[in-house]
Amino acid sequence: MDTKHIISTEDRHNLLTGRIFMHVSRFLGQQFKANDISLTREQWTILVVLWKQDGVSQQTIADETGRDKPSTTRLIDNLEKDGYISRQPDAKDRRLNIIVLTEKGKALEDKIMPVANKTLGTLTHGLTEAQLLTVKEVFATIYENIDAHK
Amino acid sequence: MDTKHIISTEDRHNLLTGRIFMHVSRFLGQQFKANDISLTREQWTILVVLWKQDGVSQQTIADETGRDKPSTTRLIDNLEKDGYISRQPDAKDRRLNIIVLTEKGKALEDKIMPVANKTLGTLTHGLTEAQLLTVKEVFATIYENIDAHK
DNA sequence: ATTTTGTAGTTGCATAAACAACTATAATTA
DNA sequence: TAATTATAGTTGTTTATGCAACTACAAAAT
Numbered sequence: 268m269d270t271k272h273i274i275s276t277e278d279r280h281n282l283l284t285g286r287i288f289m290h291v292s293r294f295l296g297q298q299f300k301a302n303d304i305s306l307t308r309e310q311w312t313i314l315v316v317l318w319k320q321d322g323v324s325q326q327t328i329a330d331e332t333g334r335d336k337p338s339t340t341r342l343i344d345n346l347e348k349d350g351y352i353s354r355q356p357d358a359k360d361r362r363l364n365i366i367v368l369t370e371k372g373k374a375l376e377d378k379i380m381p382v383a384n385k386t387l388g389t390l391t392h393g394l395t396e397a398q399l400l401t402v403k404e405v406f407a408t409i410y411e412n413i414d415a416h417k
Numbered sequence: 418m419d420t421k422h423i424i425s426t427e428d429r430h431n432l433l434t435g436r437i438f439m440h441v442s443r444f445l446g447q448q449f450k451a452n453d454i455s456l457t458r459e460q461w462t463i464l465v466v467l468w469k470q471d472g473v474s475q476q477t478i479a480d481e482t483g484r485d486k487p488s489t490t491r492l493i494d495n496l497e498k499d500g501y502i503s504r505q506p507d508a509k510d511r512r513l514n515i516i517v518l519t520e521k522g523k524a525l526e527d528k529i530m531p532v533a534n535k536t537l538g539t540l541t542h543g544l545t546e547a548q549l550l551t552v553k554e555v556f557a558t559i560y561e562n563i564d565a566h567k
Numbered sequence: 568a569t570t571t572t573g574t575a576g577t578t579g580c581a582t583a584a585a586c587a588a589c590t591a592t593a594a595t596t597a
Numbered sequence: 598t599a600a601t602t603a604t605a606g607t608t609g610t611t612t613a614t615g616c617a618a619c620t621a622c623a624a625a626a627t
Contacts, residue, residue: 315434333439393558405549412543
């Protein structure tokens, strides 16, 4: 009888399954679509990095979004194909692609972010600052635990 | 100046990006591999349902794991191909596939769950019961918010 | 009893992920 | 300086996701 634990093993496993994230991801994608935004959630995460700081390498984007390089390469392929960004060779280091937003890519921010913010508001409705802070702390600890294990 | 909010908009967005889940998912997959378990994390979530209750329909599995039917169909295809489960026609309702574990599928539980539990322990190292409870509550609220929006 | 509506499962298509193996270039070091 | 090692990015392969459209069967309505 696991009386010491108020959170059951099953509950704990729910943290690993990623079910909540699948739901959030689907919901966000649906909100994008409902607002005539033909971006995937994944592409959006790339653009968020660039809206914060335009002109960074693919590796930087990979690091910021937590993806590996191949996944990043292909997301950037699609974003470039759709005309939101372009690859520019770095002047000093010829290994680097510097990713810069096109006008189309820059203009998208004002259209998407209100939708993203509204969606975020819907998702977090009824949650307190304290609860969100705890989630942030928990996520940070999990990151540390993963890093510590490498 | 967003002084009312101790959690920044950027922090809030981190909840939506799913970055933490990507890391957790990758880490779990690596732990499986390191322990000679040739299952994907996704296949594992299906088997967890069956180990809890053997002989349920594909739709039940889809509901329990939060996937749509096509994704579930294909995961079950692969699990069946690898000999962990089999599809059985339901006696009363000919629309249903009842999914049952094979002996190979049953035997896997004892091999995998220690790895999953150990991984879970690693990930949650240093977290308190109270923190985990809050995360559970937050996830529950987010589920409700999504449902309420349909 | 027949029609209508709902449910279970599958298939097609586009997008994305992880891992391994690869090329090109830069930085280190011998 | 030449050889080694590290870094940036790409490509190939397998697996998984979401959505739409479809088939088969069951339940409800007329």
